[in-house]
Amino acid sequence: MGTQRKRHPELLRLITLGRGEPTSIVYRSARSTKPVSDDTHSYGLAEHNGALHVVGHSCHHGEIRTWTIDRMESAEVTELPFVRPADFRLSKHFEGAFAVIAGNDPVTVRIRFRGSAARDAAEHKINATQTEMPGPGGSLDISVRLTSTIEIKSYLLSFGASAEVIEPQSLRTEVAQELQQALTRYASDQASPSDQAGSAKP
Numbered sequence: 240m241g242t243q244r245k246r247h248p249e250l251l252r253l254i255t256l257g258r259g260e261p262t263s264i265v266y267r268s269a270r271s272t273k274p275v276s277d278d279t280h281s282y283g284l285a286e287h288n289g290a291l292h293v294v295g296h297s298c299h300h301g302e303i304r305t306w307t308i309d310r311m312e313s314a315e316v317t318e319l320p321f322v323r324p325a326d327f328r329l330s331k332h333f334e335g336a337f338a339v340i341a342g343n344d345p346v347t348v349r350i351r352f353r354g355s356a357a358r359d360a361a362e363h364k365i366n367a368t369q370t371e372m373p374g375p376g377g378s379l380d381i382s383v384r385l386t387s388t389i390e391i392k393s394y395l396l397s398f399g400a401s402a403e404v405i406e407p408q409s410l411r412t413e414v415a416q417e418l419q420q421a422l423t424r425y426a427s428d429q430a431s432p433s434d435q436a437g438s439a440k441p
Contacts, residue, residue, distance in 0.1 A: 253314040265312040280321045283329045335386030342387035349405040353378045356401035
C-alpha cells in the first residue's frame with residue numbers, strides 16, 4: 240500500500256475517507272471504453288495484490304462500489320456533505336467477495352477441480368464460506384457463497400480444463416464462452432492478421 244500512496248498522493252489526499260466530504264471522480268473501469276464521472280462517498284481503503292482500492296457509495300449507481308486508485312484519472316472534493324453509515328464495516332462488506340468486488344445477491348458457486356488444481360484449490364481458500372467434498376474420479380468439489388461472480392471468472396479460467404463450474408448455470412455459460420473464444424483464436428496455426436499487425440514493431 241505504501242507504493243500506491245507514493246504514486247497517487249494527490250488522489251489519496253482528495254479522497255476523504257468518511258469525513259463527510261463527497262469526492263467527484265473521473266474513472267475508467269476495466270470494462271469501459273472511456274472514462275466516466277461519478278460523485279462518491281468514500282467509506283474506506285482496501286488493498287489487494289498490491290493495488291489500492293476505495294470503497295464507498297456511488298451516487299451514479301445508487302449502491303456501494305469499489306474503485307481502483309490506478310484507474311482514477313482525477314478527483315475533486317465537493318461541498319455537499321454526506322453521513323457515513325454508522326454500521327458500515329469493510330470486513331463485513333467483503334465477507335461475500337472473491338477479492339474486492341462485493342454485490343448484493345449472494346449465490347452458491349460450486350466448482351469441480353481435477354488433478355493438481357484440486358490440491359491448489361484446497362490449500363488456497365476463496366473465502367470463509369468454502370466447503371469441500373470429494374468428487375468423481377478423484378476430483379474435488381468446492382462450494383462457496385459469493386455476492387459477486389465478476390472476479391472469480393478470471394480465477395477459474397486460469398485453471399483451464401482443470402476447473403469446471405457446476406453451478407450457477409449463468410457462470411458456467413460465461414466461462415464456457417470465454418474458453419470457446421480462446422479455442423477459436425488458437426484453432427489456426429498463426430495469429431490473425433489484425434493481431435499480428437497490433438504486435439508489429441515500429
